[in-house]
Amino acid sequence: MANILLAATGGTRAPTQVELCERFLRDGHSVRLVASTHALRFIGAYMARKPLKLPMYLRHYRPAFRETLAYFVEKPREVPHIAEGKWADVAVIAPATCNSLGKLVSGISDSYLLLILRALPRTKKVIVVPSMNPEMWYDPHFQRNIDLLNATDKYCVLCPRRGPMLSGDWGIGAQVPIEVITTATYRALGLRKVRTETLSGDPHANGVTRLAWVRSAWSLPEAFRVVLVEPDGKGRRALMEALRHEYPMMDLQGFATATRALEWLKQHPASVVLTELDFPRGLSGLELIQSLRRTVHEPVHIIATSTRDRRVAGAERLARLDVLFIPKPLNLTFVAGMIAGLVRQAV
Ligand SMILES: Cc1cc2nc3c(=O)[nH]c(=O)nc-3n(C[C@H](O)[C@H](O)[C@H](O)COP(=O)(O)O)c2cc1C
Structure with a gap:
């Protein structure tokens, strides 16, 4: 089973990280969570509504102060952002804000989350799940950032779909469904088969392949x-x-x-x-x-x-x-x- 690093940035869909964490844990994987300060605001508000999920979140959360502490130790046993990168088999940035994607593309790594993604070994992939208002999506600079990510092997961008926005607008920018994110993650890991109970709810139905899942995911x-x-x-x-x-x-x-x-x-x-x-x-x-x-x-x-x-x-x-x-x-x-x-x- 795989080590999956889930990174959340500060969009309205930040609680997606919790859903993804639950899904990957259910599928038997190890999960670590990192989040930007803005993401923690959204996740904090979500936790206030669903406090029972908090212990699970804290168990897997990797606080940024580990990195701060490392500065004070003369010879730290590990450099946290490098160690997290080595631990992960794949990273998923969901949701990915305009702000953090702009920083990723420009080479800025001024947070623990961005630093880990930057330091992720070159053999591994980052699944990027943008979500934002259509006007933010169409912003010419943001579009150039998407082009630059699309031109790499390391970053795999899942194009948002058309849908309703929290602001009441409608258009491109809505985050893809969870199933599409999990499918892309498993594909990046090279996992051809997924556990049958995840697919159909029937633990005796053997031999259901990833492809079937991909199809049902999009309906x-x-x-x-x-x-x-x-x-x-x-x-x-x-x-x-x-x-x-x-x-x-x-x-x-x-x-x-x-x-x-x-x-x-x-x-x-x-x-x-x-x-x-x-x-x-x-x-x-x-x-x-x-x-x-x-x-x-x-x-x-x-x-x-x-x-x-x-x-x-x-x-x-x-x-x-x-x-x-x-x-x-x-x-x-x-x-x-x-x-x-x-x-x-x-x-
Ligand atoms: C209520 C609210 C909702 C937001 N939703 C989004 C969003 O869905 N996508 C996005 O790119 N930015 C969104 N933002 C803006 C980001 O939170 C802001 O750019 C922030 O600096 C992102 O920081 P981060 O990328 O370090 O998490 C939202 C801001 C607010 C106040």
């Missing part, structure tokens, strides 16, 4: 159509393969040009359109997007992609059309998560 709409508009045949096929692997029930349509895609989309509804912005001939990706926004009345979620830099590609203008932008080379896991997050009905 996506029965059939939904995703249109990929990508001039590079190899890239298009790789993306289709990745999506099919994650979501076999997805109806995928691929087009090499925006012109062909638009003709087809005028006759057929689609849930998500992912389009390149530059095509050697015919309509551009932007023209396709503008036409879809004008002529297609069914709500269609649009993701644009390009090898060009965000600013050159006009990502902020696209955001005003409620179009998400992902730079190339695409992080296929993140793209698959984003598509699922767009089509999944919010609860």
Whole structure:
């Protein structure tokens, strides 16, 4: 069984850490908890409502003052942030705030939590679970931070989904469900099978695989159509393969040009359109997007992609059309998560 380090930062979803802790302990893993000062405020308020959970939390909590104490000992037996990093097989930062992700990306490690994540040995992974208001998500600097995390092997970002916010807003930024976080964690650990009772509640039902869990975790709409508009045949096929692997029930349509895609989309509804912005001939990706926004009345979620830099590609203008932008080379896991997050009905 694995050693799992759960790091919480100061978002409204900070109590997710408690839920994750309970889930991983139930599955037989060892868990350690670290939290930012802001996260502790949210968790403190949660504990006031559910005081019975406090002893469990304190048993697994790793206080930052261990690090402070180490400064005063001439030859400490261990350096706490290094020791925590070595102990963990995988780390999960859930929820991950804009603030802490900005610090992670900029190389700032001015808290015990950030220091541990920074010192995590390079063979291990950090599952990053952002959640925030849609306007914070669309902030251009935050988007660049997500791009930078997506360009690494160490950090695996689980794209938030569309959903209701505590502020009353609705849009992208809602945290993915617990099952998606646990599935990504087990995948990072290379655990192919999970305990059957976790999956189905039936301890005698043997042989249920991780894949079954992944599917049930998302409970996506029965059939939904995703249109990929990508001039590079190899890239298009790789993306289709990745999506099919994650979501076999997805109806995928691929087009090499925006012109062909638009003709087809005028006759057929689609849930998500992912389009390149530059095509050697015919309509551009932007023209396709503008036409879809004008002529297609069914709500269609649009993701644009390009090898060009965000600013050159006009990502902020696209955001005003409620179009998400992902730079190339695409992080296929993140793209698959984003598509699922767009089509999944919010609860
Ligand atoms: C009520 C409230 C809710 C908040 N929710 C979020 C959130 O969901 N996501 C986020 O990124 N920041 C949120 N913030 C802002 C963070 O708490 C703030 O940026 C803080 O500095 C984060 O510190 P940390 O990253 O060190 O935990 C919220 C703030 C308040 C007061």
